[in-house]
Amino acid sequence: MDxxxxxxxxxxxxxxxxxxxxxxxxxxxYLLQLVRDRAHADDLLQVxxxxxxxxxxxxxxxxxxxxxxxxxxxxxxYDDFRSRNxxxxxxxxxxxxxxxxDGADDGEPAGPLVDALHESMAHLPQAYREALTLTKQxxxxxxxxxxxxxTTETAMKLRVHRAYKQLRDDLGHLRRPQT
Amino acid sequence: xxxxxSLPPLAVDPPADVTARIRANxxxxxxxxxxxxxxxxxxxxxxxxxxxxGVIYFILPEAAHQSGHARDVFLTGVAFLAAGSLWSLGxxxxxxxxxxxxxxxxxxxxxxxxxIAVLSTTVFPQASGVARTGLGCFxxxxxxxxxxxxxxxxLWRRSDPFAPRLTGALVGxxxxxxxxxxxxxxxxSQSALHVLVAHGAAVAAGALAGALVGRRxxxx
Numbered sequence: 276m277d278x279x280x281x282x283x284x285x286x287x288x289x290x291x292x293x294x295x296x297x298x299x300x301x302x303x304x305y306l307l308q309l310v311r312d313r314a315h316a317d318d319l320l321q322v323x324x325x326x327x328x329x330x331x332x333x334x335x336x337x338x339x340x341x342x343x344x345x346x347x348x349x350x351x352x353y354d355d356f357r358s359r360n361x362x363x364x365x366x367x368x369x370x371x372x373x374x375x376x377d378g379a380d381d382g383e384p385a386g387p388l389v390d391a392l393h394e395s396m397a398h399l400p401q402a403y404r405e406a407l408t409l410t411k412q413x414x415x416x417x418x419x420x421x422x423x424x425x426t427t428e429t430a431m432k433l434r435v436h437r438a439y440k441q442l443r444d445d446l447g448h449l450r451r452p453q454t
Numbered sequence: 455x456x457x458x459x460s461l462p463p464l465a466v467d468p469p470a471d472v473t474a475r476i477r478a479n480x481x482x483x484x485x486x487x488x489x490x491x492x493x494x495x496x497x498x499x500x501x502x503x504x505x506x507x508g509v510i511y512f513i514l515p516e517a518a519h520q521s522g523h524a525r526d527v528f529l530t531g532v533a534f535l536a537a538g539s540l541w542s543l544g545x546x547x548x549x550x551x552x553x554x555x556x557x558x559x560x561x562x563x564x565x566x567x568x569x570i571a572v573l574s575t576t577v578f579p580q581a582s583g584v585a586r587t588g589l590g591c592f593x594x595x596x597x598x599x600x601x602x603x604x605x606x607x608x609l610w611r612r613s614d615p616f617a618p619r620l621t622g623a624l625v626g627x628x629x630x631x632x633x634x635x636x637x638x639x640x641x642x643s644q645s646a647l648h649v650l651v652a653h654g655a656a657v658a659a660g661a662l663a664g665a666l667v668g669r670r671x672x673x674x
Binding site: 284321324346347422425 | 461464465466467468469472473475476477479480481483484485486487488490491492611612613615616617673674
């Protein structure tokens with residue numbers, strides 16, 4: 276990905292395609308987790324890539340691309356929140372999550388455990404859910420995740436720990452009985 | 455912790471029409487971009503501050519040069535600007551340096567420099583002329599700092615999505631220190647309080663201004 280970014284900065288369109296194929300699904304998933312609305316995430320994805328495109332000359336060669344791009348996406352999302360002056364859409368009164376970022380809507384099989392997991396994640400505080408998303412779903416290191424979220428590595432570890440604890444409490448009733 | 459993934463991976467393909475629009479926009483405006491490396495930004499930024507100091511140094515009246523005070527302040531300022539600005543600027547998001555550590559380290563040289571300036575007021579001979587008011591020194595320091603600050607902001611524009619306010623504060627703080635050093639070369643006042651307040655205020659004002667514009671100018 277980093278090599279593709281370098282070639283993209285040098286003006287190679289094929290490198291952009293390669294970079295997009297690698298970055299876009301992860302950024303889009305991350306944005307869906309943040310805004311929980313597909314149309315909104317579509318807009319933000321375009322904003323993110325336009326910002327990334329205009330700032331590509333400022334990217335420090337050799338720096339990891341994914342945290343950089345995720346942070347641009349995060350800034351775009353939060354700027355948008357502020358400009359709209361409204362809170363993130365969380366849940367309806369019926370408890371149905373408007374959009375799911377796991378691809379289950381696209382034909383992936385989803386069992387009751389996965390459904391319960393997503394519902395439970397939707398109830399997590401935003402900071403905890405973001406911590407899980409960055410470290411456990413986007414596979415960033417703790418340090419990279421902390422950089423993206425604008426916090427310290429220790430705080431990120433704490434958030435992940437507390438998110439897991441909350442998930443365990445929520446999903447405890449689904450645990451298989453010990454034999 | 456990397457690789458210990460235990461939740462479903464998060465990868466959702468964006469809609470095809472969104473992908474097509476993004477690609478079309480990129481294709482329309484894609485061209486090679488030269489870009490500046492981190493090292494180049496640091497060197498150019500440092501050079502801009504030193505050049506500003508150099509200009510002030512050479513236009514000082516002859517009386518200011520005779521005592522050697524201006525030369526001493528100039529060299530001390532160059533050393534502090536080199537040590538601090540070359541190290542601290544542009545390191546946000548890089549491995550191993552937390553934002554807090556960077557802020558702490560970056561704020562140390564201006565503090566130490568001001569401390570030395572305060573202590574040296576009893577050592578350096580007083581230049582000719584009547585001591586200016588603190589407000590005058592502050593205004594001159596801010597005006598001198600504008601030039602390196604503009605250059606530094608230009609060099610770092612859209613480069614830091616991680617902590618643009620902090621980077622802005624650092625850029626402004628270093629530019630303010632360059633202004634404070636330039637002032638210290640010519641300031642006839644020997645009052646420690648004057649140095650701390652008037653010259654220190656130039657550093658603080660630069661840092662504040664940088665923090666205010668950082669989010670808009672330095673984040674992509």
